[in-house]
Amino acid sequence: MIYSTALRRGALALSLCLSAGVATAQDIPVEGGRLDLVVQPEPPSLFIGITTNGPSLLVAGSIYEGLLRYNDKLEPMPSLAESWEVSDDALTYTFHLRQGVKFSDGEPFSSKDAMFTFTKLLPETNPKWREVMRHVETIDAPDDHTVVFKLNAPYGPFIRSFAYTLAPMIPAHLYEGTDFAKNPNNDNPVGTGPFELKEWKKGAYIDLVKNPDYWAAGKPHLDEVVYHVVPDAASRATAFETRTVSVLPGGSVENFDIPRLAKEEGVCTTEKGWEYNAPMSFLWLNNRTAPMDNVKFRQAVMYALNRPLMQKVVWNGYGKVASGPITSTIPFYDKVDPQYDYDPKKAKELLKEIGYDGKPLRLLPLPYGETWQRWAEVVKQNLSAVGIPVEIESTDVAGWNQKTSQWDYDIAFTYLYENGDPALGVARNYITSQITKGNPFANVEGYSNADIDKWFDEAAVAASDDERQALYTKIQTKLQEDVPVAWLQELSFPTLYDCKVHDLVNTGLGIGNSLGDTWIEK
Incomplete structure (x- = not known):
């Protein structure tokens, strides 16, 4: 067996099938079989109650579930909640949970587990959920x-807060009264999803098998799903060419290999599945330390980066150069000034103005393969060209988590999901209350501005979309001026798969939320 992980991305709702011999979808799924995928890099954990890295979500989305799923238009669909009502004043949300649902250890799922997850576990472990809870009375x-x-006031994004990525249902009987970070079940995840963990051979594969007690009659169709951990990108491409694996989730091969692999007979590709996550890549600039604590230095960094070239050369044209803190694919995006075109002369002028002394800075890449390493090299070249010397500090996923969560960096690559609404996935990157040491998925740069805090609060509960838009436009304008981070790109990662695989992506949350419906044509 070979094995590995994949990231996720999203924005475009394109779906292409590039083979002349593509099989037409049948009405009746074929039962049984094994699906082999790549996961890149290997997840640090499958307990997504704490760890929400892209690779962890890819695999654990078949183990855990949220109350709702979401389509590519970000509209809610039933999952563990079979129905729900919202009061006329938009203050009361009532969810009716499915009956007869069991965790994979045989224990029943009930409102007790939901209450534990919502009020005990997630408020401690998940900064995004803490932000949601500020609006819950x-x-x-x-x-x-x-x-x-x-709710204590109408909160527009609330109905989009119940995806497995944000609020996975955790079994109270295994976690109540324990140290969540050290609970032994973190290594043996127990959820309500269509699959359960059979074996995780570190460095080789993660093997999930069909949950025989899954609540959805007749699902999953597959008997087994195996995620191959293949550290070398060329070997991942070869594994797909030889059909050792049938699916390359977005981000699991280098961008320069995608056009070649997509042209092969019997290969389909899609950019669907990232609509909810809407990943935004940027550089954390550690606002706590000089020279990153100077706004003009941060502006100089933006002017120094040739982002259109990065998108074209490093990302083979996939994705879109970011124009600010909100991706163009989620509500309330606005392209506002100031914009930062590539202007190394302007960058040098700003550095001279602040008397920058040429202090060398540490640059921490994301350890997700050669594409990210190349990206770090380009950033290093761009910054060096304007007089900012950079030393690249490479590490593995665990090391990256450790360094960023402990603020042990000068400049660091990241990408974070925006979760379908600025209140859910954007605010956490910039508001003061989310400066929490120990978590690499919040306000890691340490930016703090009272107006931004106030406007994000007001925008989350504004009565109309027009009012929300006005506030988010103010937020985007102020952040563009302050440049707390250096925005790079709205990411898009095509998924490549054997055309015999059907219903691989059928939600706005991608493969991680879809494999219960997936089947393989014989």
């Missing part, structure tokens, strides 16, 4: 299959 469970949220 009470949560009640009147019976075993009902959960009622009462």
Whole structure:
């Protein structure tokens, strides 16, 4: 066996099939079989109650579920909640949970587990959920299959807060009263999803098997899903060419290999599945230390970066150069000034103005393959060209998590999901309350501005979309001026797969939320 992980990306809702011999989808799925995928890099953990790296979400999305799923238009669909109601004043949300649902250890899922997850575990472990909870006045469970949220004010993005990526349902009977970070079940995940963990051979593969007690009748169709960990990108491409693996999730091969592989007979490709996550890549600039604490230095960094060239050369034209902190594919995006075109002369002028002394800086790449390493090299060249010497500090995924979460960096690559609404996935990157040491998925740069905090709060609960848009435009303008981070690109990662694989991506959350429906044509 070979094995590995994949990232996720999104924005475009394109789906192409590039083979003349593509099989037409059948009405009746074929039962059984094994699906082999790549996961790149290997997840640090499958307990997504704490760890929300892209690779962890890819695999664990078949183990854990949220109350809702979302389509490519970000509209809610049933999952563990079979129905829900919203009061006329938009303050009360009532979710009706499915009956007869079991965790993979055989214990029943009920409102007790939902209450534990929402009120105990996630507020401690997940900064995005902490932001959601600021808008919740009470949560009640009147019976075993009902959960009622009462908000302190209307909160537009609330209905999009229940994806598995943001609020996976965790078994209370295994976690209540424990140290969540050290719970032994973190290595043996127990969820309600269509698959359960059979074996994880570190450095080789993660083997999931069909959950025989899954609540959806007749699903999953597959008997087994195996995620291959293949550290070398060329070997991942070869594994796909030889059909050792049938699926290359977005980000699992280098961008320069995608056009060649996509042209092969019997290969399909899609950019669907990233609509909810809407990943934005940027450079964290450690605002706590000089010279990154100077706004003119941060502006100089933006002017020094040849981002259109990076998008064209490093990313083979995939994705889109970022124009600010909100991706163009989610609500309330606005392209505002100032914009930062490639202007090394302007960068040098700003550095001279602040008396920058040429202090060498540490640049931490994302350890997700050669594409990211090349990207770091280009950034180093761009910065060096304007007089900012950079030393690249490479590390593995665990090391990257450690360094960024402990603020042990000067400049660091990242990409974060925007989760379908600025209140869910953008605010956490910039508001003061999300400066929390120990978590690499919040305000890691340490930016703090009272106006930004206030405007994000107001925008989240504004009564109309027009009011929300006005506030988010103010936010984007101020952040563009302050440049707390250096925005790089709205990411898009095509998924390549054997055309005999059907229903691989059928939600706005991609492969991680779809494999219960997937089947393989014989």
